[in-house]
Amino acid sequence: MILGNLNPAQRSAVLHESGPLLILAGAGSGKTRTITHRMAHLIDCGCAAESLLAITFTNKAAKEMQERMEGLIGVRSPWISTFHSYCARILRRHIERLLPYGNSFTIYDAGDSRNIIKEILEELEVDRSLWSARAAQEEISRIKNAACGDIEQAGIGNFANGRMLRSIYEAYTEALRKRNAVDFDDLLLLTVRLFTECPDVLARYQDQFRHVLIDEYQDTNAIQYRLGRLLTATHRNLCITGDPDQSIYGWRGANLSNILNFEEDYPDARVITLAQNYRSTQHILDVANSLIVHNGLRKPKTLWTEAAAGEPVRVYRFSNDAEEATEVALLIQGLIESGTPHGDIAVLYRINALSRPVEKSLIYAGIPYSIVGSIAFFLRREVKDVLAYLRILDNPRDEESLKRILNVPTRGIGKATIKKLVQIARSTGRPLLDLLFSDGWQATVNRKAETSVSSFVEILKTLRTKKSSKVQDLVQAVIEETRFETFLRESRGDSAREDIENVWQLVAAGKEYDTEHQDGTLTGFLEVVNLLGDIDRWRRSEDKVPLMTIHSAKGLEFPVVVILGVEDGILPLLNAEDPEADIEEERRLLYVGVTRARDQLFITHTANRMRFGSVRAAYPSRFLRELQPIATADPPTRCPIEIDEGTLESIHFLDEPRGRRSGQGTPDLDFADELFFDDNAFDLEEDAPYPVGSRVRHADHGVGEVVRISGIGSRQRVTVAFEETGEKQFVVGYVKLERIR
DNA sequence: ACACCGCCCGTTTTT
DNA sequence: CGGGCGGTGT
Numbered sequence: 001m002i003l004g005n006l007n008p009a010q011r012s013a014v015l016h017e018s019g020p021l022l023i024l025a026g027a028g029s030g031k032t033r034t035i036t037h038r039m040a041h042l043i044d045c046g047c048a049a050e051s052l053l054a055i056t057f058t059n060k061a062a063k064e065m066q067e068r069m070e071g072l073i074g075v076r077s078p079w080i081s082t083f084h085s086y087c088a089r090i091l092r093r094h095i096e097r098l099l100p101y102g103n104s105f106t107i108y109d110a111g112d113s114r115n116i117i118k119e120i121l122e123e124l125e126v127d128r129s130l131w132s133a134r135a136a137q138e139e140i141s142r143i144k145n146a147a148c149g150d151i152e153q154a155g156i157g158n159f160a161n162g163r164m165l166r167s168i169y170e171a172y173t174e175a176l177r178k179r180n181a182v183d184f185d186d187l188l189l190l191t192v193r194l195f196t197e198c199p200d201v202l203a204r205y206q207d208q209f210r211h212v213l214i215d216e217y218q219d220t221n222a223i224q225y226r227l228g229r230l231l232t233a234t235h236r237n238l239c240i241t242g243d244p245d246q247s248i249y250g251w252r253g254a255n256l257s258n259i260l261n262f263e264e265d266y267p268d269a270r271v272i273t274l275a276q277n278y279r280s281t282q283h284i285l286d287v288a289n290s291l292i293v294h295n296g297l298r299k300p301k302t303l304w305t306e307a308a309a310g311e312p313v314r315v316y317r318f319s320n321d322a323e324e325a326t327e328v329a330l331l332i333q334g335l336i337e338s339g340t341p342h343g344d345i346a347v348l349y350r351i352n353a354l355s356r357p358v359e360k361s362l363i364y365a366g367i368p369y370s371i372v373g374s375i376a377f378f379l380r381r382e383v384k385d386v387l388a389y390l391r392i393l394d395n396p397r398d399e400e401s402l403k404r405i406l407n408v409p410t411r412g413i414g415k416a417t418i419k420k421l422v423q424i425a426r427s428t429g430r431p432l433l434d435l436l437f438s439d440g441w442q443a444t445v446n447r448k449a450e451t452s453v454s455s456f457v458e459i460l461k462t463l464r465t466k467k468s469s470k471v472q473d474l475v476q477a478v479i480e481e482t483r484f485e486t487f488l489r490e491s492r493g494d495s496a497r498e499d500i501e502n503v504w505q506l507v508a509a510g511k512e513y514d515t516e517h518q519d520g521t522l523t524g525f526l527e528v529v530n531l532l533g534d535i536d537r538w539r540r541s542e543d544k545v546p547l548m549t550i551h552s553a554k555g556l557e558f559p560v561v562v563i564l565g566v567e568d569g570i571l572p573l574l575n576a577e578d579p580e581a582d583i584e585e586e587r588r589l590l591y592v593g594v595t596r597a598r599d600q601l602f603i604t605h606t607a608n609r610m611r612f613g614s615v616r617a618a619y620p621s622r623f624l625r626e627l628q629p630i631a632t633a634d635p636p637t638r639c640p641i642e643i644d645e646g647t648l649e650s651i652h653f654l655d656e657p658r659g660r661r662s663g664q665g666t667p668d669l670d671f672a673d674e675l676f677f678d679d680n681a682f683d684l685e686e687d688a689p690y691p692v693g694s695r696v697r698h699a700d701h702g703v704g705e706v707v708r709i710s711g712i713g714s715r716q717r718v719t720v721a722f723e724e725t726g727e728k729q730f731v732v733g734y735v736k737l738e739r740i741r
Numbered sequence: 742a743c744a745c746c747g748c749c750c751g752t753t754t755t756t
Numbered sequence: 757c758g759g760g761c762g763g764t765g766t
Contacts, residue, residue: 057756084756110755134751184756251754351753356757373755407742414742448742533756551754573753589754612751613757746764 003037010034013272014041016239020266022217022259023241026303027288027595028279028557031241035213036065038239040072042211052078053209053231055086057216059532061555065215079209083224084184084531087191090205091182092523097198098190104523106181106395107530111379113137113172113183115400120171130161136168143169144185145221145253148192178431180397188223195230206234217242217262221253236266244298246592248551250585256297277303279557281310284601288594290628295584296729303595313601315624320608320615321565325357328562328604329365332545335560342368343540346558347547348593350571353611354564355547362545372538372548378529382488382499383506387529389478392460393467394522396433403432406456409487413456417449433460471510471525479503550593561597566590566621567605590623603627690718695741701725703740 003011010030013023014037025031039052056062062080069077081089088107095101108116117140118133120126139156147154151169156162176182182190195202212232214220217240220228232238242259250256263269277285285303292298318324332345347358347369355371362369377383385408388401395401403422407413424441425432435441436457442450459481466477479485488499513525538546550563565571572586594601609618690696690706697703704722718737719729730737 059756082756187756248754249756252756353752353757376755410743412742416742531756549754570753575753610757742766744764744766746762748760748762750760751758 006030006034006037007274007276009272009274009276010037013274014038016270016272017045018235018237020236020262020269021239022262022269022271023239024271024273024299024301025241025243026273026275026277026301027243027246027592028277029274029303030276030278031215031274032061032065032068034274035215035239035241036068036072039069039078039211039213043073043078047210049073049076049078051208051210052213053086053211054078054080054213055083055215056080057082057219058555059085060538061215082531083227084187085527087187087227088527088531090191090194090201091187092527094194094198094201095190097201098194100177100180101182101190102180102395102397104180104395106179106391106398106401107187107527108176108181108183108400109379109530110137110184111384112181112400113140116175117168117172120168120175124164124167124171126164126168130164131168136165139165140169140172141185142253144189145223146255148223148226149189178397179399180395181400185223188227192223192226192230195227202230206231210235211237211239213239213241215241216246218244218247218256218259219249219252219254220258221249221255225255225258238266245292245295245301245588246554246595248554248585248589248592250582260297260299273299273301275301275303277305277307279598280305280595281307281599283310283313284594284597287313287601287627288591291587291594291623291626292591294626294729295587297584311600313603313627315566315627316602316604317620318604318606320606321354321357321610324564324604324606325361326364328358328564328602329361329367331562331602332362332367333365336367340560341542342545343542344559345545345562346553346556346560346596347545347562347564348550348553348596349547349564350550350573350589351565352549354570357610358547358564367545368543369545369547370538370541372546373533373552376533377502377505378532380499380502382484383502386475386478386484386503386506387526389460389463389482390474390522391526392433393463393474394526397431399432402436406453409482409484410491411456412452413449417445417453420444421453437461467522470514471520471522472507472514474522475507475510479507550589550596553596554592557596557598559598560600560602561593562602562604563590563593564604565606565609565618566603566624567609568619568621570609570618571621571623587623587626590621690720690737690739694739696720696737696739698722698728698737701728704728 003014006014007030010033013021013034016038023031023034025034035054039054042052043049054062054065056065059082062082062085066077066080069080079086091101091105092103095103095105114133114137117137121128121131121133121136143149143151143154143156151166156165176186195205209231212228214224214228219242228238228240240259240262244256244259247254247256247259263271280288280303282305285305289302316324316327318327328347332347335345336342347355349355352373359369359371378387385405388404388408391398391401392405399422403418406418421435421441421444422432424444425435428435428440436453441453445453462481463474463477466474469477484503485500488503489496492499509529510525513520513528517524540546546558563571568574571590572583603624605620605624606618608615610616692706692708694706695703696706698720701720701722702724704720706718707721707727708719719727720737721727
């Protein structure tokens, strides 16, 4: 085994033999390298490859790890997959132990679930102001993820809405069971249930996997935490890697304390910190470090590098989003002209909506780009329609898919008919498809509908005979039997071409699956399709500028990164009705964005931004004032003035001609300037409610002395050195402090 | 049954 | 600005 290329920390992680191990891996610290080497080392030491299990969060990460493993040890590779795929595979084998599920269960995506929830809300006659489908869906997911499906524990309360939620939850669970379907959360949840209810199954996997590795542990939720514990309960060979500073999935139930408390869970755990960064320049790391240090919930660590200082990080301010978009396009054009490949320049943003103006500018500038994420390919309407045919063939109880395609392509089966059919099915207690295949429904619908449904049934019967052909042929058969292409051409106007193209891409996906899986099945194909996100399908290409959310960019790196819209309200994303927004998570998000950059980093913000269809004032992100040091400059194409040691005031200075130029100077612009740039015009010593040196009392921390303040107004932060608990930082607007002196 | 119109709604982030 | 949904007209 080659240990020579590893640094001392990496090496000790590789050499750690057994027992719990926590690898705190900073961004760009060679984590994947370390864990693949570790696995290879274990195999070298006599572990069978089959006895290793590595769990990642994205298929992309799994694939990358897989490839690196093959490079290191040859073909026999350990089991490496995402939590979700791993659980799906376990369930395919054993779900029949959890009746009434069968092993051809269908995995429902959020859209499918939403449809069921809508039906339930209708059936239960739920007042729409009490529960929207969206809200109910979110709550259901929260119950599953945070409380492992235990309603009692989820604390939903006993008021009308809580009681209603309980009914919705139960009806939803029952609906899925009837359809032999599971949602994303169920994949994990049912696996935990399987392991708990069937100790023999658990024992089998505990025995098989002598070493379990969980990647990105900072993003695990309650169920994933339990899975990890269950799988390693006997041998305790649990190796986790993660970085509390990169936890960005709190909204999905990720529980940061899983990683923060790992050492309490496993007092004998070995902890290794990887802080040497091999990715970014010193300037970029300085910015990253200065930002993240403002977080309280973390394990302190400072990234360092042997690399050069590099280009300064630049913060650009624009008067509106259109200008931002044009200038970013010009910036990119300049980079491309000087030889940077398109694929080396990533444009990142907090919310998908921000991509549009930039897309326009890129098109205008003739720069090819590709959007990664947003609407996943397999979620497109026409693709899902074709897939629905496959799904109903695979799982005859999948009522959602059946209803979806009864009248797609349009064949004269309307809502009323569908409703009638569903009703008969319900009253006879048989699956809808069973009913349609029998002759117990014809009398209840009108003649026209009757012939239509019959012809639909005929199509399904024909397709059923081809069920075990190659996936590619099956997809093609669906398109031909249903005359799907004609349907698209006739029913879609402008988008017909694109829609048809997408449908044929699905055939291509089937072909790809067939070649990659010699013993593939329809079930297998559908599973891949379901669990594959857009980011997983994305292949880095030289000739397109990638545009994506920061969430999608996690785990990736680019020589040049542009982060758009770093404004209060967007990053951090602030929600009017939810003032308790997790600012620290937002800060981590920016941190993740910043640490994607290898050589050059550009951060932009605007004074006015089009949102919700109208122009609104935008304010620089509160995070910008935490960045140290930043060099700032006017946008490159207009006034190429550069400042060697940028200060906040210099932006103010540079910015003045800006308002005039755009002719859009608004009072808000001035306010924004003041908010952000006039830090030093404000006398911090005099006007602060808790000046430096004053003594204060805090309910939890006791008495302390103010050692530092920063910012102004309600956004002001105050750092207090408490006698008992040490230094803490607060936002003045949110903390209760009693001033003693 | 279905196409069309117009209103209102809301928007993070994804396996 | 865009999608979803309710209502209307054919």
